[in-house]
Amino acid sequence: MVVGRRFGPARRTTTALLTGLLGVLAPLGAALPAWAQTAPADGYWATPPPVDESKRPADEGKPDKNYTQTKGCVQRSTLGQNIEIKNRPWGQEYLQISKAQDIVRAATPDRSAGGGIKVAVIDTGVTNHPWFQNRLESGGDYVAGTTRGQKPGLEDCDGHGTEVAGIIAAKPDNPEVGFVGVAPDATIVSFRQLSENYGPAKETAAPPASSTGGTPSSSTNPPAGSETQLPPSSGGGGSSEGDHTSPGQTNGGRQLEKEGTAGTLKTLAEILVRIADRGDIKVVNMSVDNCRTADGGITAGEQQVQAAIHYAASKDIVIVAAAGNVTDKCPQNDQPDVKRPKTIVTPPWFADDVLSVGAIEEKTGSVAPFSVHGPWVGVAAPGTKIISLDPAEGSSGLANLTFESGDKASEIQGTSFAAPYVAGLAALVRAKYPNLSAKQVVNRIKETAQHPAAPGGRDQFVGAGVIDPVAALTQILPSEVGNMAPMPSQQMAQLPPANDRSSTPVIVALAGTAGGVVALLITVFVMRTVRRTRPAETTSTRR
Structure with missing residues (x-):
């Protein structure tokens, strides 16, 4: 084949x-x-062609075409059972996020975990959830004008971007809640770049459902505001081809250039240019992908994204992207030769400037089956059984389920949610080591990862390995001080040279030893003889 x-x-x-x-x-x-x-x-196309900087687009600051809402926005669920989510997500425990945060707080003057670091989230928008406090900023809207009086980028009809941003920087005000963002003092700058609930205006659009009724929600919160965990009877299946009113991370995530939806490679490139020109954003998270078969050269849209990413990276910005999820239209790279991929995923393809993130699963800690493989995968992070902010407008709690195809519930999962763990870590590293460049931050995250047992300590499944936040924030890397670790010098033993030419000294020594032994034996023999005869002589004299 x-x-x-x-x-x-x-x-x-x-x-x-x-x-x-x-x-x-x-x-x-x-x-x-x-x-x-x-x-x-x-x-073959495992490695992209050189960057053509002439393809970098100018930022127009608006959608590439007119889009209208075609489906109802994410809502608060009415299927709740009044069960609060207080446990810490397994991924948070696995990565020892609380220890990493303590390390940064102890090392920074303001005693914060990511304070002063701005992280751009290019996604479906971010709802102004109360657990962002005042750390959520408007970046721009490339889908449509706001419909509920929100600032550009702060409306999330799909619910995807809010959950991504929550993993990066949410900070619950309830001490009993175990969930917390990786960098809970960082600032999120939201850019709404795509939506599966919007489509081109020329298409016949179905009347959107109201925000208080209609289609199911990705949230698991009941109307009273309490949270709901996964019911024991839930099957967990689901499909990304449902009614698209929920994050839909069971099998696909948010895809660019998808027919009948909003979101193109061109607008993604424009947003990256805009971010680079702002000058105040240190980290970018892109949990959006364009997936295609590897049957040809680079496309015009990919060239634009490649040039924009390179431009942003040159402005000292850490760029993190999800590795992509396997779907019917995005087959797994399971061919024998990793350098001959069947599938190309953008932006991860541009690995020189992008740190792409694969997903691992809870049960085994190994790569998740939905995580797309490829030589461009940089690192990996938890991507299953996700808990994050409820994205429904007006909610103040958490979500751990997504509802697709009616009332069918499934767990939130995908490489989309592995990427923000890495973006959050990048924010912590930049807070603790403000003098490191973006490339040095990426290098630190890679070098301190839990390397797989593969040649060179990396493979096409998890890249350099699962991230280790504590190590990334504490290890001393020789590459950062400008030289390699010193090689230990050979210590020569100060002994006299061996005398291999004459055996006389050995013979003399052995002869002397033998003589001493003989003398000792004679002495012992004489002493024993004297002791034997002496009592007999005394007895005979007395008689």
């Missing part, structure tokens, strides 16, 4: 000759044609 594009021998030879000739002419002002810029040397 062909899993990638491969050129025939004749075309490869011709391509190589022409590319070499054009490469000689390039310094003289000759521009390489598009096919020469994009064709990889081996005919």
Whole structure:
């Protein structure tokens, strides 16, 4: 089965000759044609072509087209059982997030965990949940104008972006609640870039359901405001092809360029340019993906995203992206040769400037089956049994379920929710080590990860391994002090040279020892003889 594009021998030879000739002419002002810029040397597409900075778009600050709401927004569930969620998520415990936060608080002047660090969330928007306090800012809206009086980017009809942002920076005001964001003092800057509840205006749109009734919600909160855990009888299935009024992370996440929805590669690139030009954002989280088969070169939209990502990275911004979820239209990269992928996922494909995050599951701690593999995977983090903020408007609690296809409940999961664990860690690292560059922050996260048992300490499943926040915040890395760890010098033993030419000293020593032993034996023999005869002599004298 062909899993990638491969050129025939004749075309490869011709391509190589022409590319070499054009490469000689390039310094003289000759521009390489598009096919020469994009064709990889081996005919496969595991590695993207070089960045074409001319493809970086200008930020227009608005949607690429007119979109209208076609489905009801996320709502507060009426299926609750008045059970509060107070336990800590397993991922939070697994990563020892509380210890990591204590380390940062002890090392920073304001005793905060991520204070002063702004994290951009490019997603479906972020609801102004009370547990963000005043640490939520408007970034922009590239889907539609607000409909409920919110600032641009602070309306989340899908519910996805709020849950992502909650894992990064939520700070509950109830001490009994175990859940907390990784960097609970960081500031979230929200950019609404896509939505599956909006579609192009030219399409026939169904009347949207009201915010208080209609389709099911991704929230598990009952109307009274208390939270609901997963009911014991819930099956947990679900499908991302349901009514799309919930986060839908069971099987796909939020996909760019999806027919009938809002969100394109072009607007993603524009937002990255906007973030880079702002100058105050230190970390970006993108839990959005474009997935396609690896049957051709880079597309125009991918070139725009690649150029924008490179531009943002050059502005000292840590860029984190979800590795992507397996679906029918996004098959797993399970081919024998990892360098010949069947599937390309953007933005993770651009691994030189992006730290992409795969997901691990609770039961085994191994890579989750829905996490897309690839040579571009950077690290991994928990991505199943997610607990985060309830994204429904007006809610003040937590959610741990998503409802798809009516009342069918399933757990929240996906690489979308593994990525914010890493973005939150990046915020903590930047708070504790303000002098580190973005590349050094990424390097620190990778080098301190729990490396897999694979050549070079990395593989296509979890990259450099599952993140270790405590290690990332405490280890001393030789690469950060400008030199490698010193090699221990060989210590020579100060002994006299061995005498291998003459055996006389040994013979003399052995002879002396033997003589001493003989003398000792004679002495012992004489003493025993004297002691034996002496009593007999005394007895005979007395008689």
